Amino acid sequence: MKVIDFHPDELLDREIDGTLSPDERRRLSEHLSRCTQCKLERQLRSDFEAELGARENARDIQSFVSGALRATRDPEVRRSSRAPAAIAWRRRFVFLLAATMVLATGLAAAEMDVVGRAWHAARERVAFVFRTPAPPSIEPAAAPPRAVAPNRAEGATQITPEPANVAPALPTLAEHLGETTDRPARGAGTRGAGEKTHVTVAAPAPEMPAPLPVVAITPAPESAAALFDAASAARRRGNTVEAAGLYRDLETRFPASAEARLSIAVVARMQLDLGEASEAAAGFGSYLATGDRALREEAMAGRALAFQRLGRAADEMEGWRELLRAYPASAYAKVARARLEQDLP
Amino acid sequence: VGFFRTQKHPRPEVKTASHGAALAEIARLATEGDTSATARLLKVVAPEMARVVRGVMGPYSSDVDDAVQQSLVGLIQALPAFRGECAPAGYACRIAFRTALAMRRRSREARARYDDSTDADSLPASSSPSDLSDARRRTALVRSVLDQIPAEQAEALAMRTMLGWSIEEIAKASSVPINTVRSRLRLAKEALRRNIEADPSLADELGVGE
Numbered sequence: 001m002k003v004i005d006f007h008p009d010e011l012l013d014r015e016i017d018g019t020l021s022p023d024e025r026r027r028l029s030e031h032l033s034r035c036t037q038c039k040l041e042r043q044l045r046s047d048f049e050a051e052l053g054a055r056e057n058a059r060d061i062q063s064f065v066s067g068a069l070r071a072t073r074d075p076e077v078r079r080s081s082r083a084p085a086a087i088a089w090r091r092r093f094v095f096l097l098a099a100t101m102v103l104a105t106g107l108a109a110a111e112m113d114v115v116g117r118a119w120h121a122a123r124e125r126v127a128f129v130f131r132t133p134a135p136p137s138i139e140p141a142a143a144p145p146r147a148v149a150p151n152r153a154e155g156a157t158q159i160t161p162e163p164a165n166v167a168p169a170l171p172t173l174a175e176h177l178g179e180t181t182d183r184p185a186r187g188a189g190t191r192g193a194g195e196k197t198h199v200t201v202a203a204p205a206p207e208m209p210a211p212l213p214v215v216a217i218t219p220a221p222e223s224a225a226a227l228f229d230a231a232s233a234a235r236r237r238g239n240t241v242e243a244a245g246l247y248r249d250l251e252t253r254f255p256a257s258a259e260a261r262l263s264i265a266v267v268a269r270m271q272l273d274l275g276e277a278s279e280a281a282a283g284f285g286s287y288l289a290t291g292d293r294a295l296r297e298e299a300m301a302g303r304a305l306a307f308q309r310l311g312r313a314a315d316e317m318e319g320w321r322e323l324l325r326a327y328p329a330s331a332y333a334k335v336a337r338a339r340l341e342q343d344l345p
Numbered sequence: 346v347g348f349f350r351t352q353k354h355p356r357p358e359v360k361t362a363s364h365g366a367a368l369a370e371i372a373r374l375a376t377e378g379d380t381s382a383t384a385r386l387l388k389v390v391a392p393e394m395a396r397v398v399r400g401v402m403g404p405y406s407s408d409v410d411d412a413v414q415q416s417l418v419g420l421i422q423a424l425p426a427f428r429g430e431c432a433p434a435g436y437a438c439r440i441a442f443r444t445a446l447a448m449r450r451r452s453r454e455a456r457a458r459y460d461d462s463t464d465a466d467s468l469p470a471s472s473s474p475s476d477l478s479d480a481r482r483r484t485a486l487v488r489s490v491l492d493q494i495p496a497e498q499a500e501a502l503a504m505r506t507m508l509g510w511s512i513e514e515i516a517k518a519s520s521v522p523i524n525t526v527r528s529r530l531r532l533a534k535e536a537l538r539r540n541i542e543a544d545p546s547l548a549d550e551l552g553v554g555e
Binding site (some may be wrong): 049051060061 | 413414507538541
């Protein structure tokens, strides 16, 4: 017999808490020996307990919390979003004016301490390695200017799959990064009338119970670290265009910074995810040429992948060989060896 | 029987009775725009939200960090709509669950556009990838079932198996009667059972389908 009408859920719960009496433990054992459903449930709870392990590191949690609060700052905005639409928009407009003045005085400087940035950079590295593309969002306000024309290499094979989650009207990342864009240049260290303040209306989280739109205001950051953080935050939100612009600003305004070097590789990875393999290969090459080692392994693998998608078999094979020589125990080693064993023409 | 005792992670602060009322008050203040209360609320519920995310996406998914971050942002955005009709922790975990599930689906669809056999994105984050253990196969199976069943059933299954919550705790978190939770879990486990029966080795190991 294996169909049991009564499933002792409470005993299973108390087993987890370790509060079963000997008699209850015997009853539970007897039930489990006959009931595959409870046996399965108990097994799965044990599996997840082992897989998920201990609770999150407190420092990680604090970082996540700080990041979320920064991303949705300011509480006034959330309060205003609860008002009727017309009033909310009027309040929001007034708030934006005030917030722009306040934030322009240097809010970015108060964002993170040195340790936090270092940790954040490490997290960024981990997240970078196996990143998959998040859907770019279409901002209803203050979207960056469209590129005039793409700046593609002559003769390069452009592999551009049609990602279902990319709006067709969006310009490619390469267009946003190209030298021919009409994006206004920002004077380093100057905050004049021409300087932009990014205003983003974030989309509500998916399938949330009636979430309300939130206006997040991001002043133009004043340091390489702040720019990198802002760009990373935009990338996490799936706003590829804004992220690309900020990374580009970072490379332009703080070219000697470590963050600028990292941004070259991160942008290349974004391009790879978006199907801009030619630009990605060039970007990874540029990063490797800087001599920076923080993302060297990932850049090598990324460049080889880009060559693969371009159909440049010889370059791809050389890329994988180079990776294996430098990092024999790389997480990409299995892929590299598999590709090399195929002995492509 | 009894092997959980040495494995169970510390009982989360969100689940202890003494913190329930305090957390509800913190959540109320947070819904009114109190930034300090919002920060405290997030700090308390974030560990459980992170656990839900890791459970849904897999602990080695490269998207876990982003999903945790997005879940917390989603919680802040959804706070104005929180009316205190369920436990704040449950509300938070449901948001984390839906965010993680949506991101997992997006990631899978994105990977499907490329050649999975050679794309580095499809690699496990371990430097020594190996064949999935039986436990990994079972947890992976649960994740795949989450995609196949209605959201309410999937939430109940995730809270039960990943968070180890009791039926009563799930009912409070979801603002539904206990019997509704039982019904959702039963249907979810039936779907799970159908999937297990399709894998003879798993079915044999778990005694399912005998």
